[in-house]
Amino acid sequence: MPDYELFYWDLPFRGNFIQLFLEEVRAHYQKLDASELYPDRNLNLHYPGMAPPYLYDRRAQVWFAQMPAILMHLAKAYEYLPDAPEQQTLALKVILDCDDVLMEITNHNGMMMWDQESWNDFRAHRLANWMTLFERTGQSHSLKTDAGYLLGPRLTVADIATVALFGTLVHSFPELAKDLEHNAPRVANLCQRVEGRPAIAAFLDDQRRELGNGYCGGQIEQSLRDVIG
Numbered sequence: 001m002p003d004y005e006l007f008y009w010d011l012p013f014r015g016n017f018i019q020l021f022l023e024e025v026r027a028h029y030q031k032l033d034a035s036e037l038y039p040d041r042n043l044n045l046h047y048p049g050m051a052p053p054y055l056y057d058r059r060a061q062v063w064f065a066q067m068p069a070i071l072m073h074l075a076k077a078y079e080y081l082p083d084a085p086e087q088q089t090l091a092l093k094v095i096l097d098c099d100d101v102l103m104e105i106t107n108h109n110g111m112m113m114w115d116q117e118s119w120n121d122f123r124a125h126r127l128a129n130w131m132t133l134f135e136r137t138g139q140s141h142s143l144k145t146d147a148g149y150l151l152g153p154r155l156t157v158a159d160i161a162t163v164a165l166f167g168t169l170v171h172s173f174p175e176l177a178k179d180l181e182h183n184a185p186r187v188a189n190l191c192q193r194v195e196g197r198p199a200i201a202a203f204l205d206d207q208r209r210e211l212g213n214g215y216c217g218g219q220i221e222q223s224l225r226d227v228i229g
C-alpha cells in the first residue's frame with residue numbers, strides 16, 4: 001500500500017509541485033487521475049477541496065486539498081523546511097507566491113483567454129517582476145549563479161516549489177527561458193540543478209516523454225501558446 005495518493009490531471013501545472021517533492025524524498029506514492037474524485041466525489045471528502053490537487057495521507061488518514069497546504073504538510077513530514085521559524089514562514093510565502101503566479105499566468109485558472117496586448121503587458125511587467133522577486137529572495141540567502149538555495153544552505157520545499165513553477169514554465173514554453181535568464185539568472189540555474197537531481201530527473205524524463213511540453217491544458221493553454229508563439 002502506498003503512503004500517499006495524489007490525485008491530479010495528466011499535466012504538470014500544479015501537480016508537479018507535489019510530485020517533484022514526492023520524487024525528491026522518494027516517497028511511496030500513487031498518482032491517480034483527478035477525475036476519480038473531481039467533480040463527483042470531492043465534496044464527500046472529510047476536508048473537501050474545490051479542485052485538484054488532492055493528497056491522501058494514508059498513515060494519518062487525512063485528505064488535503066490546496067497545493068500550498070499539501071506541500072507544507074509534506075515539508076513538515078520530511079523536514080524540508082528551513083530551521084528558523086521566520087524562514088519557515090518565508091517558505092510558505094514563496095509557495096503562495098508560486099500559486100499566485102499560476103493563477104496569473106492562466107488568467108485566473110482560465111476564466112478569460114489572453115489577448116496579445118494584455119499578455120505582452122503581463123510578460124513585460126508582472127511576470128518580469130515575479131521573476132525578479134524570486135531572484136532577490138535567493139540573493140538575500142545563499143543562492144549564487146551556480147550554487148546554493150533559495151532560503152539558505154540546504155534544499156528546502158521553497159526550492160522545489162520555485163523549480164516546479166519556473167522549470168516547468170520554461171520547459172513548456174521555451175520562449176520564456178530568456179525572460180527567466182534575464183530577470184532571474186540564479187533561479188534559472190537553480191531550476192537546472194534541481195531538475196538534474198537523480199530522482200527528479202528520472203521522473204521528469206518519463207513525464208516529458210509522455211506529455212511533451214503540455215502545461216495546464218484546456219483552452220487557456222492554447223491561448224497562452226497563441227500569444228507566446
Ligand SMILES: N[C@@H](CCC(=O)N[C@@H](CS)C(=O)NCC(=O)O)C(=O)O
Nearest residue numbers: 013014051052053066067068099109
Ligand atoms: N487553489 C487551489 C487551486 C486548484 C485548482 O484550481 N485546480 C485546477 C487545476 S490546477 C483544477 O483542476 N480546476 C478544476 C477544473 O479544471 O475543472 C490549489 O492551489 O490547489
